[in-house]
Amino acid sequence: MNGTLKRIAVACLLMFGLLMANVTYLGAVKAEGLRNDSRNVRAFYARYNVDRGWITADNGKVTLAKTVDTGDSTYRFAREYPEGKPFAHVVGFFAPESSSGMEGAEGRYLDGSHPDMVVRRAVDLISGKPAKGASVDLTLNAEAQKIAYKDLAGTGKRGAVVAMNPKTGAILxxxxxxxYDPNPLALADKAKVNDAYRKLDKDKDKPLLNRAINLTYAPGSTFKVITAAAYLQDDASRNANTVLDAPDSLPLPNTNLSLKNYHGESCGGRATLLEALTISCNTPFAQMGMDLGYDKMKKQAAKFGIGSSLEIPLSVHPSDIGPEEDKAALAMTSIGQRSNQMTPLQMAMVAAGIANRGTVMKPYLVNKIVGPDGSEIDATRPKELDEAVSPEVADELTKMMINVVQRGTGNRAQLPGVTVAGKTGTAETEPGKPSHAWFIAFAPAEDPQVAVAVFIEAGSAGNDATGGVIAAPIAHDVMRAVLGR
Known part of the structure; x- marks a missing residue:
């Protein structure tokens, strides 16, 4: 009898243990998946019973996403996006079964489920009030954002603009x-949202893709500032006045091909580094890269953040100079071609690093998190990512980039009374096809407050568009807006 009772007791304990293990597994491991399961109707309704925090810019002065009380007991709260398309890729959308952009990245603050808000959540539960989330204030300069969008979208271009505060890394x-308009994706109607999403997803121009951080492109001649940085860092005796060979044509090793300057232009056979960057000669920079070698070029690129995975907190696709191949490939890599692929954010970081006298700051989008009672829960503190170049090298690069804007290909970025430093880029895609157009810059050069990268996708601004002609004017407008000029 005692043996039977013992076996029953052991069996009960075992079953109890299994039950507890299953509860723990469901509550801890599977909870998020079950909560987001499309079949979970309870979770679907619960999403609309939270007074979700707002997303703002300019220290809370501009509302980018807000929650409206509908008075409907089933769908109590609705999400709206007053500023729409100019901010869509950063703000994202809050849909019945998913979210994107900052709506997703900071979702736990916005819906009040973040551990930092546990006390507030408990108070709401006891009082019977609807759960209320925290607001997320972004670093964006709303006026500059709207101008950048207007300059791109108003002329039918495809591309991206990223501006930063070079001293902090704050994305402006x-x-x-x-x-796209995020409002149709925020309706509490799965069928309508799915229809709207499918339409956007099938669009050949891919409006859902964030070209600033999710796609990479050949950077063209904007990459020459990185090649110049590696060249100057490699020998302290070099400076902007160092004289280089600048032939009209450069034979590429182990091939029957020769590299020419843009449109076959001549750089006079010899040129200073300052002159070569000002008129964007290909041949001296290609030779520089081959002389330095792949390892030094890759190391210098990495110092600017190239190759790193970044969370801002949106995920950023890593940029890359491409694999090690032969000398001919390295020559093309050194002028921003071949397998060299950069995001617009990465090229803004390059400009910002030079502006900040060689120190690259970690980019970020969140200014602060504000609780429902107005108290500050968290705020971003600027962090250094790396020292890309010495202050002395940064000064030489700045001198050369100023000359590009004052006397070279970047003159359309000039601002009255402000010294602008910049570099143009025109990146070939396929033979006979249009090129990408780039421009990177910062201002004022003596005390930089803004660094910017403008990218125009191939074919969206004519077949012979260059960075100096179509990208530099956009950078001009954005810098002027940030500086209040």
């Missing part, structure tokens, strides 16, 4: 065009 603009 992040625009991607084409864009």
């Amino acid at each position: 603009t992040m625009v991607s065009v084409p864009s």
Whole structure:
């Protein structure tokens, strides 16, 4: 009898243990998946019973996403996006079964489920009030963001604009065009939302993609500032006045091909580094890269953040100079071609690093998190990512980039009374096809407050568009907006 009772007791304990293990597994491991399961009707309704926090810019002065009380007991709260398309890729959308952009990345603060808000959540539960989330204030400069969007979208271009504060890493603009209206994706109607999403997803111009951080492109001649940085860092005796060979044509090793300058132009056979960057000669920079070698070029690129995975907190696709191949490939890599692929954010970081006298700051989008009672829960503190170059090398690069804007290909970025430093880029895609157009810059050069990268996708601004002609004017407008000029 005692043996039977013991076996029953052991069996009961075992079953109890299994039950507890299953509860723990469901509550801890599977909870998120079950909560987001499309079949979970309870979770679907619960999403609309939270007074979700707002998303703002300019220290809370501009509302980018807000929650409206509908008075409907089933769908109590609705999400709206007053500023729409110019901010869509950063703000994202809050849909019945998913979310994107900052709506997703900071979702736990916005819906009040973040551990930092546990006390507030408990108070709401005891009082019977609807759960209320925290607001997320972004670093964006709303006026500059709208201007960047207008400059791109208003002329039918595809591309991206990213501007940063070079001293902190705060992202001031992040625009991607084409864009979309997030409001139809925030309806509490799965069928309508799915229809709207499918239409956007099938669009050949891919408006859902954030071209600023999710796609990479050949950077063209904007990459020459990185090649110049590696060249100057490699020998302290070099400076902007160092004289280089600048032939009209450069034979590429182990091939029957020769590299020419843009449109076959002549750079006079010899040129200073300052002159070569000002008129964007290909041949001296290609030779520089081959002389330095792949390892030094890759190391210098990595110092600017190239190759790193970044969370801002949106995920950023890593940029890359491409694999090690032969000398001929390295020559093309050194002028921003071949397998060299950069995001617009990464090229803004390059400009910002030079502006900040060689120190690259970690980019970020969140200014602060504000609780429902108005108290500050968290705020971003600027962090250094790396020292890309010495202050002395940064000064030489700045001198050369100023000359590009004052006397070279970047003159359309000039601002009255402000010294602008910049570099143009025109990146070939396929033989006989249009090129990408780029421009990177910062201002004022003596005390930089803004660094910017403008990217125009191939074919969206004519077949012979260059960075100096179509990208530099957009950078001009964005910098002027940030500086209040």
